[in-house]
Amino acid sequence: MxxxxxxxxxxxxxVLIPLLVFGLGIRREMSRSVTGQYEERVQALVNVINAxxxxxxxxxxxxxxxxxxxxxxDNNFRNVVVRGAxxxxxxxxxxxxxxxxxxxxxxxxxxxxxxxxxxxxxxEFDRLGPAVSGTTLVRAATAEGPFLTLVTSDTVYITPSHxxxxxxxxxxxxxFLARLARDPELGxxxxxxxxxxxxxSGKLVVGPPLTxxxxxxxxxxxxxxxxxQARIEITRSSALLTALQRNVNLWFxxxxxxxxxxxxxxxxxxxxxxxxxxxxxxxxxxxxxxVTHDVKNGLAPxxxxxxxxTQVARDKPAELPEVFAERQGTVESSINYLETLAAxxxxxxxxxxxxxxxxxxxxxxxxxxxxx
Amino acid sequence: MTLIIxxxxxxxxxxxxxxxxxxxxxxxxxxxxxxxxxxxTGAVSARSRTITIxxxxxxxxxxxxxxxxxxxxxxxxxxxxxxxxxxxxxxxxPELVATWTKEDxxxxxxxxxxxxxxxxxxxxxxxxxxxxxxxxxxxxxxxxESRAVAVTFAKERDDVPPLLGDPGLAVMKxxxxxxxxIGTGTYWATSATTTPQEIRAHTSQGDTLVxxxxxxxxxxxxxxxxxxxxxxxxxxxxxYAATLQNHEVVALPWDRTYVYVTAQAGGGxxxxxxxxxxxxxxxxxxxxxxxxxxxxxxxxxxxxxxxxPTGQRRILYARGDPTARExxxxxxxxxxxxxTGRAPDDFSAxxxxxxxxxxxxxxxxxTADVCRSAKDLLPSWPATFTALVDTRPTAIVRxxxxxxxxxxxxxxxxxx
Numbered sequence: 001m002x003x004x005x006x007x008x009x010x011x012x013x014x015v016l017i018p019l020l021v022f023g024l025g026i027r028r029e030m031s032r033s034v035t036g037q038y039e040e041r042v043q044a045l046v047n048v049i050n051a052x053x054x055x056x057x058x059x060x061x062x063x064x065x066x067x068x069x070x071x072x073x074d075n076n077f078r079n080v081v082v083r084g085a086x087x088x089x090x091x092x093x094x095x096x097x098x099x100x101x102x103x104x105x106x107x108x109x110x111x112x113x114x115x116x117x118x119x120x121x122x123x124e125f126d127r128l129g130p131a132v133s134g135t136t137l138v139r140a141a142t143a144e145g146p147f148l149t150l151v152t153s154d155t156v157y158i159t160p161s162h163x164x165x166x167x168x169x170x171x172x173x174x175x176f177l178a179r180l181a182r183d184p185e186l187g188x189x190x191x192x193x194x195x196x197x198x199x200x201s202g203k204l205v206v207g208p209p210l211t212x213x214x215x216x217x218x219x220x221x222x223x224x225x226x227x228x229q230a231r232i233e234i235t236r237s238s239a240l241l242t243a244l245q246r247n248v249n250l251w252f253x254x255x256x257x258x259x260x261x262x263x264x265x266x267x268x269x270x271x272x273x274x275x276x277x278x279x280x281x282x283x284x285x286x287x288x289x290x291v292t293h294d295v296k297n298g299l300a301p302x303x304x305x306x307x308x309x310t311q312v313a314r315d316k317p318a319e320l321p322e323v324f325a326e327r328q329g330t331v332e333s334s335i336n337y338l339e340t341l342a343a344x345x346x347x348x349x350x351x352x353x354x355x356x357x358x359x360x361x362x363x364x365x366x367x368x369x370x371x372x
Numbered sequence: 373m374t375l376i377i378x379x380x381x382x383x384x385x386x387x388x389x390x391x392x393x394x395x396x397x398x399x400x401x402x403x404x405x406x407x408x409x410x411x412x413t414g415a416v417s418a419r420s421r422t423i424t425i426x427x428x429x430x431x432x433x434x435x436x437x438x439x440x441x442x443x444x445x446x447x448x449x450x451x452x453x454x455x456x457x458x459x460x461x462x463x464x465x466p467e468l469v470a471t472w473t474k475e476d477x478x479x480x481x482x483x484x485x486x487x488x489x490x491x492x493x494x495x496x497x498x499x500x501x502x503x504x505x506x507x508x509x510x511x512x513x514x515x516x517e518s519r520a521v522a523v524t525f526a527k528e529r530d531d532v533p534p535l536l537g538d539p540g541l542a543v544m545k546x547x548x549x550x551x552x553x554i555g556t557g558t559y560w561a562t563s564a565t566t567t568p569q570e571i572r573a574h575t576s577q578g579d580t581l582v583x584x585x586x587x588x589x590x591x592x593x594x595x596x597x598x599x600x601x602x603x604x605x606x607x608x609x610x611x612y613a614a615t616l617q618n619h620e621v622v623a624l625p626w627d628r629t630y631v632y633v634t635a636q637a638g639g640g641x642x643x644x645x646x647x648x649x650x651x652x653x654x655x656x657x658x659x660x661x662x663x664x665x666x667x668x669x670x671x672x673x674x675x676x677x678x679x680x681p682t683g684q685r686r687i688l689y690a691r692g693d694p695t696a697r698e699x700x701x702x703x704x705x706x707x708x709x710x711x712t713g714r715a716p717d718d719f720s721a722x723x724x725x726x727x728x729x730x731x732x733x734x735x736x737x738x739t740a741d742v743c744r745s746a747k748d749l750l751p752s753w754p755a756t757f758t759a760l761v762d763t764r765p766t767a768i769v770r771x772x773x774x775x776x777x778x779x780x781x782x783x784x785x786x787x788x
Contacts, residue, residue: 052475087649088652089648091649092652121705122650122698122706123646123650123698123701123702123704123705124701124707125646125649126645126646127705141705141708143697143700143701143704143710143711144703144710144711144712144713147708195583221708222708
């Protein structure tokens with residue numbers, strides 16, 4: 001691995017790891033902070049919902065009380081109850097009264113709990129209605145299908161022996177739940193017994209379950225039903241947190257890219273400043289080693305020839321001319337080698353050479369492609 | 373079929389009862405045989421040149437000549453003629469056909485067209501116009517000559533059969549503008565005389581019949597605007613009319629039976645109580661010998677196996693029919709099902725499919741042509757029919773304006 005590569009990797013590690021730790025920390029802290037804020041708001045909302053439901057129950061109760069007084073004074077209703085007059089008046093009574101009072105659900109039940117008049121479902125007369133006491137969530141039947149309603153009840157005596165129960169309520173639909181929620185980032189949902197249809201992956205249930213409001217619930221679609229418990233769930237949209245995390249991820253990715261680019265540039269610049277002299281010295285050393293080796297190769301034959309001539313001059317001076325003539329070729333060959341060597345190394349250094357240049361030819365050659 | 377029709381006719385003899393007094397209280401039936409089907413609306417010295425009829429249902433000329441609601445039946449009855457007319461007593465009266473002759477012991481009848489019978493465009497009505505494309509189970513029509521029609525029955529008939537008064541035999545031809553088909557009635561209408569608010573029908577003598585719709589959706593506005601006739605099944609409207617001066621409130625014959633149709637054998641196990649109270653219209657427990665009990669003689673091809681149910685406990689009714697909606701609601705309450713309304717065409721398609729839990733349909737109590745009605749109104753799958761309630765409309769009539777009469781099917785129209 002080259003020195004420059006090692007330098008680049010080292011810089012990347014040194015810059016990116018703190019950046020990664022920093023980014024993840026921010027991300028986690030942000031989630032914790034947002035969730036904490038949600039929980040505070042949920043706790044406040046729970047109190048508001050409890051108060052709202054109690055207030056709705058009081059409003060419905062007030063309307064039923066008014067209706068009760070009106071019913072007691074109604075001679076036609078009394079005639080039907082006491083003397084068995086045309087029942088159609090009673091059958092239509094709850095429908096008219098319900099519309100006048102602004103309710104969505106109204107039943108007038110006799111002492112046994114049988115419906116004698118129904119406002120939301122005129123033709124359910126003679127069926128057993130739900131036995132309601134206090135504010136209750138009721139799943140009620142209509143001709144077209146069931147609907148949820150928040151009801152309360154009251155009792156009216158037409159005569160001392162003719163007691164009726166008024167059960168009235170308002171529809172619990174998405175608008176009602178939205179009114180309970182108030183905060184656009186929070187939602188209110190109902191968890192009903194045996195209800196497996198609620199599944200919304202975009203919603204997160206927040207808050208400890210014990211803090212969430214419970215409410216009595218009766219499923220009266222197929223009969224009077226029995227009292228069970230329904231739970232109001234407060235949900236928050238995961239969209240905001242998801243969007244925040246997506247933004248953080250995006251910025252984090254951008255920061256990593258910028259940091260990586262900066263590390264690359266820095267590493268490049270530093271390598272220029274640090275690694276180039278080192279590498280130049282290494283290269284010079286390599287060349288010096290090669291030159292030394294080559295020079296030694298050229299000097300070795302010369303040293304041998306002179307050692308031989310010295311030996312002949314000392315021992316057999318008469319043969320010196322003859323021996324010199326024999327070894328002269330070797331000497332000259334070594335000298336030629338060294339000259340060639342010097343010439344080759346001399347080529348490694350750039351040399352300027354002055355030559356005459358045809359400027360017109362250069363221009364023509366330059367602009368030639370453009371003209372075509 | 374020859375057995376069924378007299379039975380159906382005899383069951384239809386429900387005379388319109390006449391009003392007796394300014395308060396519009398319901399009174400006794402008129403006894404004079406010739407005028408037994410006339411509504412008592414006081415003495416009429418001269419018929420007004422312009423008569424207004426209020427309509428509470430929509431009217432679509434494409435449905436002519438067989439009306440799908442009370443409004444269409446009244447309008448079509450004034451514009452289109454059948455060979456004969458059957459009055460509220462079941463007596464056959466001449467209309468497009470002036471005379472008839474029995475031959476071959478009653479198997480063959482020769483009908484002679486009314487002199488001067490012509491289409492609105494002036495073309496004379498020929499026997500070919502009467503017989504072309506027509507005929508039914510148990511009888512055939514043939515043109516003897518230009519103005520004589522031969523009707524041949526599979527079985528002998530003592531009297532001219534009422535089925536010649538079936539709206540399906542009304543004589544008409546397509547109009548160039550594809551609006552109102554060209555009929556042969558005294559009154560004529562075209563797209564030029566039709567607006568969303570009213571239909572104006574004229575005679576060649578300059579009389580005008582104005583069919584006025586309740587533009588506001590409240591039929592009381594029609595009464596306050598002074599219409600001369602309004603037929604309704606709404607008891608609240610009837611009660612309102614009873615408070616008006618110069619108006620008679622006349623109960624018309626029981627003309628409609630609501631039937632629960634289901635593929636379940638026996639119509640389901642629940643007994644249907646309180647149905648008369650469930651309907652806001654004037655209703656009684658269904659009674660009589662219903663024509664849909666047996667129509668094997670019609671030779672209509674029917675499925676042998678009931679359709680496979682979809683598993684939904686759903687009772688369907690035609691949207692726009694409040695009585696059907698109320699009855700379906702009551703049935704839903706009794707059977708823990710769900711009542712669902714459908715647009716008329718969708719309802720017809722669903723009934724033909726038969727995949728729902730049940731259907732509440734309105735059938736005429738009497739019909740001139742049982743086989744045509746069975747083919748048009750009943751499903752082809754093996755169904756169980758449970759008659760629920762009979763209903764009847766009420767005529768609200770302005771006194772002293774015109775003489776009104778009632779046909780066997782309960783349709784009110786100007787007396788000839």
